[in-house]
Amino acid sequence: MKLHTIESTNDYLKLMSLNKSVEDFTVIVANRQTKGRGQLGSKWKTEDGKNLTYSVFIDTSFISLDKQFYLNCAVSVSLFNVLKKLMLPNLKIKWPNDILSDNYKICGILIENIVKNVNTTQSIIGVGLNVNQLQFEYKKASSLKKLTGIHYSLDEILILLITELKSQVDRLRTYDFKLIESDFKNELFRLNKPSTFQTPNKEVFIGIIKDVTDTGKLQVLLEDEEVKEFGLKEVKLLY
Known part of the structure; x- marks a missing residue:
């Protein structure tokens, strides 16, 4: 379903699912979002009609709540695979769920779960x-066109993205968790490289990303040789 202007595609789809039965892989696409958001309430600002802002409804009752991280892996891998086919340079998945190209952010993901009951x-x-889009307020943001010089059809790219997402979710349905997790980690930004991190208190420290746990926490090797785990709200990777 294509809409011209709404506050948030996620909120629109969430409200739909609460009021009626929604078909699996229902897609809501907005030409303009007035309150688009990313992780931790950050705002996602884009120029009207030049980018893809969309949400997909998926019945994930086949995944237990303690394995939701694998859904994050599948979504990230699906986006990565399509962008790789489009020849975007130096693609990486940045924890927890951004896609970078040449160290520029080109894509953000926000997954929200609705728990109906235990199962x-x-x-x-x-x-x-x-x-x-070619102009960005955020200096570390870029776009497919800016990086490749090619003007893209939004509809054609959306079809590619949804097709690949269905393929990765099918892998989840066959409980191919570890291979999907491996695909995610193999493309992880700054893996095994010294990196700079910042806490919510603005404290900065150096560490090396070693892994991501099955619950989605980042494992960082610190200077004292201790490996510490960080959740989504506990640390920010600076780059």
């Missing part, structure tokens, strides 16, 4: 992909 979970996958 029923539904997920709304929100994606913001910079496609044809």
Whole structure:
């Protein structure tokens, strides 16, 4: 479903799912989002009609709540695979769920779960992909067109993205968790490289990303040789 202007595709789809039965892989696409957001409430600002801002409804009742990290892996890998086919340079998956190209952010992901009961979970996958926009307030943001010089059809790219997402979710349905996790980790930004991190208190420290746990926490080797785990709200990777 294509909409011209709404506050948030995730919120729109969430409200739909609460009021009626929603078909698996229902997609809501907005030409303009007035309150698009990313992780931790950050705002996702884009120029109207030049990018893809969309949300996908998925019945994830086949994944237990303690394995939701694998859904994050599958979504990230699906986006990575499509962008790789489009020849975007130096692609990486940045923890927890951004896609970078040449160290520029081109895509952000926001996954929100709706728990109906103990055995029923539904997920709304929100994606913001910079496609044809050329000017950005955020200096570390870029787009497909800016990086490749090619003007893209938003509809054609969306079809590629949804097709690949379905393929990766099918892998989840066959409980191919570890291979999907491996695909995610193999493309992890700054893996095994000294990196700079910042805490919510603005404290900065150096560490080396060693792994991501099955619950999605980042494992960082610190200068004292201690490996510490950080959750989503506990650390920010500076680059």
